[in-house]
Amino acid sequence: xxxxxxxxxxxxxxxxxxxxxxxxxxxxxxxxxxxxxxxxxxxxxxxxxxxxxxxxxxxxxxxxxxxxxxxxxxxxxxxxxxxxxxxxxxxxxxxxxxxxxxxxxxxxxxxxxxxxxxxxxxxxxxxxxxxxxxxxxxxxxxxxxxxxxxxxxxxxxxxxxxxxxxxxxxxxxxxxxxxxxxxxxxxxxxxxxxxxxxxxxx
Amino acid sequence: xxxxxxxxxxxxxxxxxxxxxxxxxxxxxxxxxxxxxxxxxxxxxxxxxxxxxxxxxxxxxxxxxxxxxxxxxxxxxxxxxxxxxxxxxxxxxxxxxxxxxxxxxxxxxxxxxxxxxxxxxxxxxxxxxxxxxxxxxxxxxxxxxxxxxxxxxxxxxxxxxxxxxxxxxxxxxxxxxxxxxxxxxxxxxxxxxxxxxxxxxx
Numbered sequence: 001x002x003x004x005x006x007x008x009x010x011x012x013x014x015x016x017x018x019x020x021x022x023x024x025x026x027x028x029x030x031x032x033x034x035x036x037x038x039x040x041x042x043x044x045x046x047x048x049x050x051x052x053x054x055x056x057x058x059x060x061x062x063x064x065x066x067x068x069x070x071x072x073x074x075x076x077x078x079x080x081x082x083x084x085x086x087x088x089x090x091x092x093x094x095x096x097x098x099x100x101x102x103x104x105x106x107x108x109x110x111x112x113x114x115x116x117x118x119x120x121x122x123x124x125x126x127x128x129x130x131x132x133x134x135x136x137x138x139x140x141x142x143x144x145x146x147x148x149x150x151x152x153x154x155x156x157x158x159x160x161x162x163x164x165x166x167x168x169x170x171x172x173x174x175x176x177x178x179x180x181x182x183x184x185x186x187x188x189x190x191x192x193x194x195x196x197x198x199x200x201x202x
Numbered sequence: 203x204x205x206x207x208x209x210x211x212x213x214x215x216x217x218x219x220x221x222x223x224x225x226x227x228x229x230x231x232x233x234x235x236x237x238x239x240x241x242x243x244x245x246x247x248x249x250x251x252x253x254x255x256x257x258x259x260x261x262x263x264x265x266x267x268x269x270x271x272x273x274x275x276x277x278x279x280x281x282x283x284x285x286x287x288x289x290x291x292x293x294x295x296x297x298x299x300x301x302x303x304x305x306x307x308x309x310x311x312x313x314x315x316x317x318x319x320x321x322x323x324x325x326x327x328x329x330x331x332x333x334x335x336x337x338x339x340x341x342x343x344x345x346x347x348x349x350x351x352x353x354x355x356x357x358x359x360x361x362x363x364x365x366x367x368x369x370x371x372x373x374x375x376x377x378x379x380x381x382x383x384x385x386x387x388x389x390x391x392x393x394x395x396x397x398x399x400x401x402x403x404x
Contacts, residue, residue: 124401124402125402154398154401157391157398158395161390162390162391177389180385181385181389183379184364184382187364188363189321189359189362189363192365193360195359195365196356199327199356200326200327200353200356202326202327202328
């Protein structure tokens with residue numbers, strides 16, 4: 001059984017990363033891991049299925065102990081990916097898909113350098129703006145905030161491995177492109193340092 | 203129009219590289235370039251179509267002038283890929299496929315570092331030996347020579363970018379894998395140093 005790949009997909013608002021990742025998750029080769037959180041379970045949520053519900057003290061202890069692959073704070077609660085959970089998925093041969101912000105992505109790469117970082121982008125900033133305004137569900141202030149945030153996000157692009165452009169109605173092509181990236185990465189000689197020796201032993 | 207990729211496929215005898223490359227060439231995205239040679243044209247061969255037929259003096263001059271991307275000597279004649287020819291193909295947006303020996307491949311990478319080197323391998327040395335004996339068209343001496351040569355070839359694997367295993371009857375899967383590698387390489391951030399700037403300008 002070959003190890004799975006840790007695939008991080010980031011993208012600014014309007015990049016369509018939710019749609020693209022949803023398509024990848026339709027196959028059994030790609031999975032999300034169960035996140036840990038300090039927020040209280042909502043009615044119907046099951047511990048270990050929807051989230052691992054843990055205390056803030058336990059969450060902070062895990063951060064200190066290097067047991068969180070990545071984490072973020074939102075509305076006073078912590079959310080993150082337990083390293084153990086992530087490694088179990090990878091050992092099972094499935095690819096672990098993480099849809100996270102750029103800061104988290106760079107942390108993942110530091111803790112787990114074999115991770116592949118993919119930035120999903122609209123075809124251009126102008127088209128991104130059109131998309132955000134087209135939604136018509138957000139205030140002008142929120143739209144401007146997201147566009148401003150995009151400039152910071154793009155500054156981290158050189159730390160990413162791949163860039164994928166999501167043209168209108170082309171989410172399926174983006175998913176294909178990400179699958180191609182994963183297949184290529186698994187074929188990289190750098191990931192098979194013993195390939196030549198094994199060739200003669202098998 | 204985006205530039206094409208220079209794709210070098212090498213593989214030991216019995217790896218099936220001819221079959222796999224033939225599949226890639228069925229699409230217009232992949233082309234062989236017209237080689238230069240010092241051997242005399244055979245009846246029906248057309249200069250500039252089958253080969254560029256040139257004199258030995260001219261061939262040696264081109265090597266000295268750095269005008270050959272790669273070359274080899276066989277039965278007293280020179281064969282090689284003119285750099286100008288190769289660059290024209292790449293500028294046209296098509297991918298240039300070179301099926302060459304490991305020494306030539308390493309030279310290509312030196313002259314043109316953007317080249318992608320792919321090693322096609324049988325699943326194992328044992329299976330390679332089976333395949334070569336199964337052909338029953340070669341002398342025992344020739345078979346042993348090819349197997350011995352494989353050991354030298356595998357020593358260069360760390361200089362290759364990707365390794366693709368050709369299982370029995372899986373040439374089409376190898377062609378798919380090479381297409382995935384090419385798509386991934388074209389998505390590499392390192393090949394788009396101005397991507398972030400262009401995102402805001404387009």
